[in-house]
């Protein structure tokens with residue numbers, strides 16, 4: 001609900017209130033953002049001012065009590081005494097930079113409008129409402145339009161801003177963020193998510209009592225260095241208790257968030273496009289649209305904040321055919337054979353995969369030009385490598401389809417190798433600076449998507465590929481960070497527009513293809529999670545979360561994503577061991593347990609796999625299909641995150657829960673484990689049970705001799721033969737309990753093995769052991 005009267009603005013969602021007002025001097029003062037309040041007299045929220053302290057700059061002689069440096073503001077610029085992070089910065093035609101935005105008008109729109117040129121949230125049911133407040137710069141007449149859209153059901157407000165050059169002269173924007181939000185206290189905890197290739201989404205907390213903390217990316221993408229999502233909370237907020245505000249940005253380029261504590265203990269958050277190496281010239285009448293920021297508040301800790309974000313992303317960001325459609329279980333050829341394949345070897349892999357229950361076969365990199373390594377051929381999408389694929393894409397697609405599998409393909413449309421036919425024809429289409437040495441990244445360069453001709457060409461080239469008969473899936477990769485920022489298409493004075501123009505070009509390319517091929521399932525990828533953001537998720541319903549498929553690493557990575565993104569958006573594969581990124585060996589059941597808490601796939605050479613592993617894969621897929629809807633679209637709960645990691649997913653009707661428990665490292669003597677549950681219906685009864693498995697006898701080493709009638713040499717022939725026929729039974733967990741018992745007490749599990757015997761009441765739980773449990777409403 002939006003209450004607006006041109007003086008006070010109150011935005012209520014189901015459980016939250018956001019309020020601001022117009023000050024006497026015209027600026028917008030932020031009043032409150034938190035738990036829902038029903039205030040008829042909003043002036044009680046106003047801050048009281050009788051004097052401006054010390055050497056502050058006072059706004060004007062009529063208002064000696066007012067210094068903008070100590071007001072919580074809805075927007076801010078430089079030059080009028082607010083020394084904190086601004087939202088907007090300009091260089092005017094006369095060289096000055098001072099702006100003074102004051103209230104002009106407002107309108108309430110009964111929908112969620114699209115943003116010009118940028119992806120944004122949407123509301124199919126038209127329940128969302130939008131408040132647009134227009135501010136006018138007192139001196140030049142520029143307009144700043146602040147938009148607030150409310151999504152009541154998921155307690156989300158989105159904000160964006162448009163700068164309109166309504167003056168007679170040109171102006172250069174040097175910073176145009178999407179929002180600022182001011183809190184009335186210091187000591188807030190800022191939580192952000194950092195990493196690098198194969199190490200995405202590591203959570204980092206900083207309690208900010210003074211100074212400034214910046215989380216930003218400058219890779220040209222939203223980046224694996226620092227995801228755009230972050231949280232602000234009280235220092236003692238927990239998973240289930242306390243205030244937390246979550247922030248995300250619908251943008252795939254360089255982002256920026258700065259949190260700053262003012263000298264009077266107010267914390268400002270400024271958020272949007274990274275102003276580093278950014279400027280944008282607006283001629284008279286032109287405007288600039290900043291991307292949409294998404295914010296949610298929860299008074300009940302991180303869990304509820306995540307549930308709000310998940311609902312919002314599922315319902316108002318992802319879209320199209322695959323929005324709520326169960327995602328197919330795929331096998332990807334990359335870690336199975338890298339560049340070294342033929343159509344015969346692929347079909348052989350596809351056959352075994354089909355037998356295990358896989359539904360989609362994906363041919364990854366290496367199918368075009370002379371692409372036998374990562375040094376050449378990017379750009380040559382029209383030249384299928386006939387040595388590898390004599391029947392072309394269509395021929396292979398048919399063979400795969402004939403096996404009863406969907407067919408999918410890898411592409412990297414935004415890139416070009418110098419050693420490619422495309423580069424030889426169009427060297428000017430690559431991003432590099434003429435006459436200067438160029439830095440390299442995976443031997444490839446970015447295509448200049450600032451140039452509309454390049455985007456048009458790529459739409460055409462990709463349309464040909466996407467139109468391959470029998471193609472159902474595309475993996476859209478992007479493996480290059482920006483360097484040597486320069487577009488030969490743009491004049492010298494517009495070179496600081498390159499990174500944003502590139503992103504706009506990328507969106508046009510992606511949007512056109514998504515609209516042309518609505519049934520193709522597109523999966524995003526950027527060396528794994530180098531472009532995992534809400535902008536990309538407007539077009540790809542799922543993204544390859546990390547090139548790291550190691551189950552233990554994935555605990556951290558997927559746990560990190562879970563704060564902001566629902567599990568239907570991040571894909572996870574069971575791969576070979578030793579793992580190709582870490583060389584760690586983990587049980588195949590643990591790899592499955594972790595991968596099934598993202599969108600499950602497989603990425604290993606099943607032709608070389610042991611019969612025992614093939615049997616495991618078959619059983620895993622059968623189980624996953626049974627619980628797929630819950631696993632992909634249910635509510636995700638983080639229940640433990642230490643040496644033991646526990647996640648649970650509960651379907652929206654609270655009928656079924658699937659819970660995963662994994663141990664990083666065995667702690668001798670710590671045999672008691674409790675599994676926690678959450679989100680079940682308190683008033684219902686549930687059948688709770690664990691997945692019953694059998695274990696390889698060899699996991700017990702020479703302890704076999706404590707029960708064997710004859711001596712068995714560890715790893716000897718006899719040991720190997722016996723291990724083939726004798727399996728160790730896993731423990732059983734099976735009983736009925738009420739939802740409130742499970743939610744509040746949890747379940748005490750069978751003891752773990754600690755060296756004093758083993759039977760069906762004991763859990764075999766070595767390093768990297770994992771379990772799956774189920775609760776089904778009776």
Ligand code: DGJ
Pocket residue numbers: 334364365410477479525526527528544547
């Ligand atoms: C990087 C991706 O993240 C991998 O999964 C794989 O597709 C390679 N690129 C192929 O070059």
